[in-house]
Amino acid sequence: xxxxxxxxxxxxxxxLLAERPMHPYEMAQTMRERHQEEVIKLNYGSLYTVVxxxxxxxxxTASATQKAGNRPERTVYAxxxxxxxxxxxxxxxxxxxxxxEYPRFEAGISMVGLLPPDDALAVVEQRCxxxxxxxxxxxxxxxxxxxxxxxxxxxxxxxxxxxMLRAExxxxxxxxxxxxEGAVGGYDHWEGKHR
Amino acid sequence: xxxxxxxxxxxxxxxLLAERPMHPYEMAQTMRERHQEEVIKLNYGSLYTVVxxxxxxxxxTASATQKAGNRPERTVYAxxxxxxxxxxxxxxxxxxxxxxEYPRFEAGISMVGLLPPDDALAVVEQRCxxxxxxxxxxxxxxxxxxxxxxxxxxxxxxxxxxxMLRAExxxxxxxxxxxxEGAVGGYDHWEGKHR
DNA sequence: TCCCAAATACTCGGTGCCGAGTATACGCAC
DNA sequence: GTGCGTATACTCGGCACCGAGTATTTGGGA
Numbered sequence: 001x002x003x004x005x006x007x008x009x010x011x012x013x014x015x016l017l018a019e020r021p022m023h024p025y026e027m028a029q030t031m032r033e034r035h036q037e038e039v040i041k042l043n044y045g046s047l048y049t050v051v052x053x054x055x056x057x058x059x060x061t062a063s064a065t066q067k068a069g070n071r072p073e074r075t076v077y078a079x080x081x082x083x084x085x086x087x088x089x090x091x092x093x094x095x096x097x098x099x100x101e102y103p104r105f106e107a108g109i110s111m112v113g114l115l116p117p118d119d120a121l122a123v124v125e126q127r128c129x130x131x132x133x134x135x136x137x138x139x140x141x142x143x144x145x146x147x148x149x150x151x152x153x154x155x156x157x158x159x160x161x162x163x164m165l166r167a168e169x170x171x172x173x174x175x176x177x178x179x180x181e182g183a184v185g186g187y188d189h190w191e192g193k194h195r
Numbered sequence: 196x197x198x199x200x201x202x203x204x205x206x207x208x209x210x211l212l213a214e215r216p217m218h219p220y221e222m223a224q225t226m227r228e229r230h231q232e233e234v235i236k237l238n239y240g241s242l243y244t245v246v247x248x249x250x251x252x253x254x255x256t257a258s259a260t261q262k263a264g265n266r267p268e269r270t271v272y273a274x275x276x277x278x279x280x281x282x283x284x285x286x287x288x289x290x291x292x293x294x295x296e297y298p299r300f301e302a303g304i305s306m307v308g309l310l311p312p313d314d315a316l317a318v319v320e321q322r323c324x325x326x327x328x329x330x331x332x333x334x335x336x337x338x339x340x341x342x343x344x345x346x347x348x349x350x351x352x353x354x355x356x357x358x359m360l361r362a363e364x365x366x367x368x369x370x371x372x373x374x375x376e377g378a379v380g381g382y383d384h385w386e387g388k389h390r
Numbered sequence: 391t392c393c394c395a396a397a398t399a400c401t402c403g404g405t406g407c408c409g410a411g412t413a414t415a416c417g418c419a420c
Numbered sequence: 421g422t423g424c425g426t427a428t429a430c431t432c433g434g435c436a437c438c439g440a441g442t443a444t445t446t447g448g449g450a
Contacts, residue, residue, distance in 0.1 A: 006406075007406080007407080008297070008299060008302045011302065011306070012302075015306050015309060018309065023429085024429080024430080025428065025429050025430075028429095029428095036305070039297065039301050039302050039305050040297060040302050041297050043407085043408060043409060044408090044409075044429090044430070044431085045407065045408045045409060045410095045431085045432085046406085046407055046408070046409095047430095048429095048430065048431080049406075049407070049408095074428090074429070074430095087309070088309070088310065088314075091303060091306055091307075091309060091310060092310065092314065092318050094299055094300065094302065094303030095300065095303040095304060095307065095315075095318040095319060095321075095322055096318040096319075096321040096322050096325070097321075097322070097325065098300070098322060098325050098326060098329065099299045099300070101296075101298060101299065102203070102234065102235060102236050103296060104203060104289055104294045104296065105289065105290065105293070105294070105355075106234050106352045106355060106356060107203045107206065107207075107234050107235050107289065107352075108286060108289030108290040109290060109351055109352050109355055110231070110234050110351065110352035111206070111210050111286055112286075112290065112348075112351060113348050113349075113351075114210060114213065114282070114283070114286060115283065115286060115287065119283075119287065120290075123287050123290040123291040124290060124291075126290075126291040126292075127290055127291050127292070127293060130291070130292065130293050131293060134293065151380045151381025151384065152379055152380025152381055153307075153308050153379055153380060153381035153382070153384075153385055154308075154381065156304055156305065156307060156308075156370075156379075157301045157302075157304050157305035159366075160300075160301060160304055160366055161301060163362055163363075163365070163366040164359065164362055164363065164366075166362070167358055167359055167361070167362030168358075168359065170358070171354075171355055171358040171359075175351075175355075184347055184348055184351070185346045185347025185348060186346025186347055186348035186349065187348070189346065189348075190348055201436075202436080202437080218399085219399080219400080220398065220399050220400075221399095223399095224398095238437085238438060238439060239399090239400070239401085239438090239439075240401085240402085240437065240438045240439060240440095241436085241437060241438070241439095242400095243400070243401080244436075244437075244438095269398095269399070269400095391450105392449105392450090393448105393449095393450090394447105394448095394449095395446105395447090395448095395449105396445100396446085396447085396448105397444105397445080397446075397447095398443100398444080398445070398446090399442105399443090399444085399445105400441105400442085400443090401440105401441085401442080401443105402438105402439105402440100402441090402442105403438105403440105403441105404437105404438090404439105405436105405437085405438085406435105406436095406437085406438100407434105407435090407436085407437095408432105408433105408434090408435085408436100409432105409434105410431105410432100410433105411430105411431085411432085411433105412429100412430085412431075412432100413428100413429090413430090413431105414427105414428080414429090415426105415427085415428075415429105416425105416426085416427075416428090417424100417425095417426085417427100418423105418424090418425090418426105419422105419423090419424090419425105420421105420422095420423095
């Protein structure tokens with residue numbers, strides 16, 4: 001049975017090993033330093049599972065078990081040729097084919113009619129504020145990264161996320177206004193039910 | 196131990212039972228009819244697990260086991276008062292507080308530098324086309340729903356999704372152009388590496 | 391009236407994922 | 421030199437989730 005592309009953490013592992021051989025714990029460190037854990041969910045349990053999985057399918061191989069000082073043994077892994085091929089192919093797929101995801105907010109907003117309009121307005125405004133905060137935090141981060149001389153390509157995913165957050169904020173603002181003015185289609189019935 | 200809000204499917208169950216008592220299979224049917232399964236992942240295994248969970252915490256109760264015709268027994272559930280409270284509170288949280296999610300595309304685009312610029316351009320253009328298709332499909336669906344006399348509030352989540360898709364398309368278009376023209380920050384180094 | 395496809399209603403074994411826990415080693419203070 | 425907090429490196433039990441599979445019933449065509 002061939003390798004199944006599920007946990008994106010496996011992709012991150014391949015990408016890291018494409019740079020140089022590492023042991024799992026070092027991968028985690030590196031991902032933290034580079035703020036990759038903001039884009040790909042990282043935790044130890046999954047990391048070791050995923051590494052084992054990749055090794056089983058020979059996309060990576062245990063290249064050495066070193067012993068520095070008196071610390072416990074560490075297994076250092078290296079990427080194989082099939083691994084490199086898999087990395088590129090997976091990456092292409094991830095970008096080219098939009099995956100079906102289920103954002104929590106979509107689920108929430110689809111049922112907003114269950115809340116009285118006042119409450120709905122309040123929570124939407126709360127979210128709008130939260131999104132605004134994330135947006136300014138991101139702007140600050142971008143400023144810092146650019147200031148450090150990092151090229152745009154190094155933080156392109158943040159650029160994307162900012163664009164998405166801006167779009168969400170715009171939509172939230174529209175919805176809040178429409179609700180406040182009773183201008184959202186079906187408002188009368190909505191308002192009537194909750195009285 | 197109190198009820199843990201994890202699977203949004205549980206929220207859908209509460210919402211359906213807020214309308215009228217149902218048995219699990221009927222919930223699935225109703226969700227399908229209303230295209231709710233596009234917003235909330237539905238499958239039988241999870242459905243029955245989630246219903247059991249809700250019952251254990253007394254957010255819903257088995258109100259009857261009917262036997263229509265000679266079919267197997269069906270357990271009909273009804274929402275309780277605590278259940279209704281939970282529904283509203285969960286809904287408020289879901290809308291007000293942006294959840295940390297890990298969209299696959301962000302993971303992918305963050306590593307786009309590993310692909311040669313030509314390949315990158317190609318896959319981004321593929322995605323752009325795919326997003327475009329989704330967008331027109333959505334537009335058609337909206338047309339139909341509005342034509343059926345459904346108020347905007349009934350398909351507000353599709354409105355939101357369209358806004359997000361439009362934003363993504365815009366970003367993809369920008370990135371494709373920038374790549375084609377070598378205008379993305381760090382392009383020279385990128386192009387140099389892959390030769 | 392007989393047969394078969396589709397619908398009904400649910401079950402259950404397997405798998406991925408998680409994160410708190412463990413155990414050792416290093417470094418710094420006093 | 422001894423105590424203690426932090427860093428290193430990994431493990432393991434458990435739980436949510438999944439979806440193919442099962443068993444029965446209904447409907448409709450030949």
